């Protein structure tokens with residue numbers, strides 16, 4: 428079945444339009460980002476006849492708004508449809524009306540990347556590629572490898588040496604060809620971009636400025652609006668690496684507005700680490716673009732992108748255009764909130780707790796009102812960063828042996844619970 432609503436790609440700088448079947452990354456004329464276009468007028472007319480509410484709860488529920496030509500080519504592991512958790516205890520602590528967590532730790536490969544890579548894998552199949560490639564701080568590599576496996580393709584992934592072991596092991600388990608590169612992510616990214624631009628290999632790029640990949644993140648906007656009963660929250664808090672989650676969640680809300688489904692937009696919050704927050708820094712400094720920075724050490728490795736380039740500029744403009752802000756969080760603050768999430772039943776990697784930690788920083792600096800409704804996106808599973816996990820919990824050395832020790836241990840635990 429063909430998608431009649433996807434119209435093609437438009438360059439955000441020179442405005443040139445390319446057809447829906449164009450296999451492009453950046454604009455061939457001016458090397459800028461390409462933005463997929465849709466027939467919103469027609470969608471507005473047809474929306475209630477599409478049977479959307481009867482479809483499975485994944486990103487393809489909104490498939491007419493995704494840049495796919497042929498729905499029969501879709502590659503899926505069931506991505507999207509994340510748990511949307513009302514957290515009244517957090518709302519109380521923050522002094523606001525409602526607080527929700529959209530938990531993308533539940534995605535098929537354990538992170539938000541699946542929303543995007545499902546689309547690039549589908550495009551690779553439409554365009555006839557056999558190999559997927561990407562550079563990554565780890566989650567995108569695992570996702571690319573997982574979706575390549577699902578599509579019956581090969582994968583090649585490039586990661587910095589500091590990438591958490593679990594993410595590399597996961598990618599390898601799916602059958603990836605792994606290239607580890609010395610240095611931080613910015614070094615890997617520089618090599619990788621040069622390789623992609625050279626067109627030396629016929630691999631489908633799922634890593635750089637692929638215009639289709641980014642569209643997967645729009646589904647945040649759709650999902651959140653649907654979960655809130657076709658409304659936008661007052662603030663949407665997103666962990667910001669390159670910044671594209673923010674730009675595209677914003678596009679998703681704007682599209683729902685264009686179709687007539689919601690009537691206001693959220694304020695966007697770019698949540699970054701104290702030692703690597705180029706978008707938040709540029710916002711605070713009132714700048715118009717995001718310069719690269721020298722990053723310091725941070726446990727938020729999954730979002731530590733020191734030079735977000737064109738995407739960072741787009742994110743900065745979206746944050747400012749929405750009336751939102753950039754927030755930076757120290758490792759200490761981040762670990763505290765990460766542990767707090769664990770006690771609330773949410774098992775995520777520390778990087779992705781930064782959205783919730785940013786809500787606390789906003790409350791501390793009196794940025795929130797008692798009537799506010801906030802949604803924080805949590806982006807990756809706790810299994811993704813075993814090193815930080817192991818250094819924050821301790822498995823008891825003692826093993827009970829025999830019935831006497833068994834009941835003695837239980838008495839000790841019961842006393843501890845009673846004293847609490």
Ligand SMILES: [Zn+2]
Pocket residue numbers: 438439440441442443454455456457458459
């Ligand atoms: Zn252009």
